[in-house]
Amino acid sequence: xxxxxxxxxxxxxxxxxxxxxxxxxxxxxxxxxxxxxxxxxxxxxxxxxxxxxxxxxxxxxxxxxxxxxxxxxxxxxxxxxxxxxxxxxxxxxxxxxxxxxxxxxxxxxxxxxxxxxxxxxxxxxxxxxxxxxxxxxxxxxxxxxxxxxxxxxxxxxxxxxxxxxxxxxxxxxxxxxxxxxxxxxxxxxxxxxxxxxxxxxxxxxxxxxxxxxxxxxxxxxxxxxxxxxxxxxxxxxxxxxxxxxxxxxxxxxxxxxxxxxxxxxxxxxxxxxxxxxxxxxxxxxxxxxxxxxxxxxxxxxxxxxxxxxxxxxxxxxxxxx
Numbered sequence: 203x204x205x206x207x208x209x210x211x212x213x214x215x216x217x218x219x220x221x222x223x224x225x226x227x228x229x230x231x232x233x234x235x236x237x238x239x240x241x242x243x244x245x246x247x248x249x250x251x252x253x254x255x256x257x258x259x260x261x262x263x264x265x266x267x268x269x270x271x272x273x274x275x276x277x278x279x280x281x282x283x284x285x286x287x288x289x290x291x292x293x294x295x296x297x298x299x300x301x302x303x304x305x306x307x308x309x310x311x312x313x314x315x316x317x318x319x320x321x322x323x324x325x326x327x328x329x330x331x332x333x334x335x336x337x338x339x340x341x342x343x344x345x346x347x348x349x350x351x352x353x354x355x356x357x358x359x360x361x362x363x364x365x366x367x368x369x370x371x372x373x374x375x376x377x378x379x380x381x382x383x384x385x386x387x388x389x390x391x392x393x394x395x396x397x398x399x400x401x402x403x404x405x406x407x408x409x410x411x412x413x414x415x416x417x418x419x420x421x422x423x424x425x426x427x428x429x430x431x432x433x434x435x436x437x438x439x440x441x442x443x444x445x446x447x448x449x450x451x452x453x454x455x456x457x458x459x460x461x462x463x464x465x466x467x468x469x470x471x472x473x474x475x476x477x478x479x480x481x482x483x484x485x486x487x488x489x490x491x492x493x494x495x496x497x498x499x500x501x502x503x504x505x506x507x508x509x510x511x512x513x514x515x516x517x518x519x520x521x522x523x
Contacts, residue, residue, distance in 0.1 A: 213362055213389040219409075220364035221345075221381045222299045229295050236284065250293075265425060285390060299366070302379050304429040309346040310338065314357030314370040316351070317403035317500065318476040323419070331456060332422045335463030336476050337424075338390075338407045341415040345381045353398065361390030361407050369394060382409035389477065398499035404477035425454025426522050428468050437518025440511045451504070452522065475500075487516055 211219060218224040228348035311322035323332035340346045350359060352370040360367040361380065361480040368378040373485070410418065429435040438455070441447060453466040471481050475497055477483040488495070490512065492500040507515065 209387045211363055211388050213391075215362040217363055218454040219383055219386060221303075222365045222379075223363055224383070225298050226366060232289070232291065234353060236288075240284070256389065301464040302347060303345045305345065305382070307347045308341065309349065309386060310340075310349045312338075312348045312359060312370065314352040314354075314359070316354050316395075317392070317399040317497070319403070323422075325452065330423050331523065332419065332469070333464040335424065335470055335471075336405050336473065338405060339415060339418050340380070340382060340407060340409050341412045342377045342382050342385050342409050345379050347377065347379045349377070350376045355511065356394050357392045357396050358394035358402070359390065361388050361405075363388045364390075364407060367393045380407070382407070385409050385411060387448035387472075399497050402476060402478045402497055405479050406473060408449065422467055423429075423471075426452045428454075429521060430516055431517070433514050434521050436510075437514035437516065440507070440515045441518060444505065444507065444511065444515075446505075446515075462468055465519065465522060467522055469520045483516055483520070484521065489510060490519075491517060 211217065215223065216227060218227040218231070218416055233319050277396050289370045309324060311320075311324060311454045313320040313322070317346045319336050319338075321334050321336075321338050348359065350368065350370045351374075352372045354372065356372065357370040359370060359378065364382055365378065365380045368376060370376060386409055388407040388409065390405045390407055392400055394400075396403065419458075430437050441452070447455075447459060449459050449462035450465050451460060452464075457465075469481075473479060474485060474489055475493070478497065479489070489502075490505055491507065493500045494504060
């Protein structure tokens with residue numbers, strides 16, 4: 203299986219590609235510039251005091267006391283003004299990033315598991331409900347409301363180029379929203395330590411033009427493609443009988459478990475193991491045989507498949523597009 207490599211955007215909070223990230227970036231630069239100016243003025247004042255070379259004076263002299271008082275008062279006044287401006291700007295930013303734009307948003311359920319991401323696209327018609335894993339598709343220029351939850355421990359959703367962090371708390375629903383200004387693939391990750399493989403709990407947010415996103419939605423609502431050759435057909439039987447169906451689901455088959463990621467269109471994904479590895483035959487084969495060597499502590503156990511069974515199941519999974 204050869205997937206076209208996506209164009210990744212460097213993961214960075216100072217390279218904004220969304221409305222919320224841009225607002226935070228502007229605020230961050232405002233803080234940095236203001237702090238730099240204040241620091242420069244303080245150092246200039248220190249240098250002037252060190253090298254101006256005034257004659258020694260008695261602190262009790264009225265003129266000295268008045269000068270010192272004026273400088274201290276001015277410094278305190280400027281500091282108070284800066285802090286008030288910071289407070290006002292921070293309050294305004296908080297309101298801006300917490301308010302969902304008026305246009306109709308897309309709604310997605312985000313479920314954090316140890317250690318992978320589940321994305322559900324609800325619909326009033328059950329047949330149109332989409333469930334996928336580790337790759338969140340969104341339309342460009344449209345706000346996306348994320349309804350977040352966790353069945354195990356606290357996780358934190360963070361895509362630096364698009365939005366700040368938001369925790370997923372067991373037993374408590376949380377909500378945030380994102381919006382991408384331009385098409386691209388943005389890497390995100392869990393930002394709250396959640397166990398052994400926290401560092402490998404990543405995701406890809408794939409922002410696409412509205413028309414292309416709608417095409418992805420339509421394709422994702424379809425059941426899994428039937429195998430077209432004998433090897434893939436044998437792989438389907440291996441999947442259904444070797445234990446894979448105990449944890450995973452594939453639309454249109456007898457596999458309907460929800461313990462692990464939904465694999466209905468697995469062959470179209472760019473990565474495996476929560477965006478830890480590119481989705482190619484070598485990585486996939488290693489993952490199917492022994493996930494613990496790649497991601498120790500993952501919930502998926504090793505599989506004792508012989509070479510023919512492995513080749514068959516790989517052919518089947520690659521064809522799930």
